[in-house]
Amino acid sequence: MQDSIRQWRLHSPVDEIREALLGFDALHKRRDLRLEVLRSLSNPWPEPPRGPPGPAKSHVKTAALLPEANAAPVPHAIFRQRLYSTLDRKAIRKIIRVQLLRCERPEEILRVIAVAMQNKLVAQNMVVLSEPITRALYRCRKNVSDPQVLRTLNIIVWRFTTAGYRVDPSLLQLGMKFAARSRSLPAMKRYFKLSREAGAEFSSNVFRSVIAKFSIGNRGLGEIRNGRWSREQLLQVLTGFEDERHLPPDQQNHLGTFLHRDSWQYLHGWVAVLARCKDSESVWREWELWKQSPARTHPKKLQSQNPLVTSKVRGDHWFIEQMSLAGDLEKAWTIFGESGMPFDRLKLRVKVRLLEGIEHATIPKDALSDALLNKYDMDLAKIERALGVRWVASDDGEGSHELFTDQEEALETLGADDWKMECDLAFPQFGFPQSDEEGAIVPERSERALHDAEEKGPADGDRAV
Structure with missing residues (x-):
């Protein structure tokens, strides 16, 4: 053994031994190629240029280089250092914007805000970056609740206003939107007041967006996440x-102080x-106000809509439907009578609701009898569906019921404490789910184009749907 070692030493120069050891060390460091990728991502700032320093170029502004938004998070110490080391406004905003694009939790956003507000120049550029702040807050919804956002x-x-900057x-x-989502009465009041003091105007899209956050539809996603507004508190907000x-x-x-009644894009959601x-x-x-509005007294055609549907017809039909949803069928029939609209021109869901208050009906008996027969047929179909049966007509004019679901399962569903004959708004898992033709308190996708349609030239007479 000793002879072999002595012989190896004689025939192995020092340089070859050193090269072998360095190669082994390099192989050990590259045992996991992912380490190189991770190290390159953890240091997003470019290395300083190598070689002898060139002549100083004070007149050339070098903007800070930042990685793409989908890269690894920038270390906070490096973010602070780069933020305070430049005086270029464009570079400052770029640094803040890229850092906000990596924030996924509230504490990360607040840390960026805290660093930015310590320097006057940086703070002035921070307050104008509303779009990156908005994106960061929406990104937080994946990890925290809406009240935390x-x-x-x-x-x-609060940081912006106490520092004297315009929000x-x-x-x-x-x-306002997150206050509506969070069902927070004090927050709604606060943001209404701040908006009025700032002289901020609501576009129709913003106005309808705030209303949508009240979760007044029949889908129920907002209420499942955040619960419901109480009627008393929501009326105060309105x-x-x-x-x-x-x-x-x-x-x-x-x-209501932000409502523009002369625009249907505001009024229908209101x-x-x-x-x-x-x-x-x-x-x-x-x-009563709508009856005196120019859109009704002087009807106009609607852009890209059926020429028979005018601004008057669209509004009258919507008021009839919403009054029936409000539960006052007597007033709903009164509105129907004042509108002069034929009963058979109403949508099916509206006719069904009006027939719940048949004692207030203002249509001829023949038309009323036909409408009641149709409603009876619909109600009977609901009962049959609840029992798990359906009617199959025969050639001789008769027919019979046949099962389409397990009877035991159907009876267990009927015996549940939370079962309802009619679907409760926003929770379609109880009772029968409402289709697009039933129970829509806000316009469905198929009707949004009707309510979004702009008014153009005068209509050719007063026509119904």
């Missing part, structure tokens, strides 16, 4: 808060949310 936004707005109106509108009733209307802060709250008196007041 709202608290984060409250802190951001971008889009952030205030975002605050028509006025209790502690502001004594103030003049122009000093109150509620959603009427729908009032009906959702079962506030038939408010819906009736809106109907």
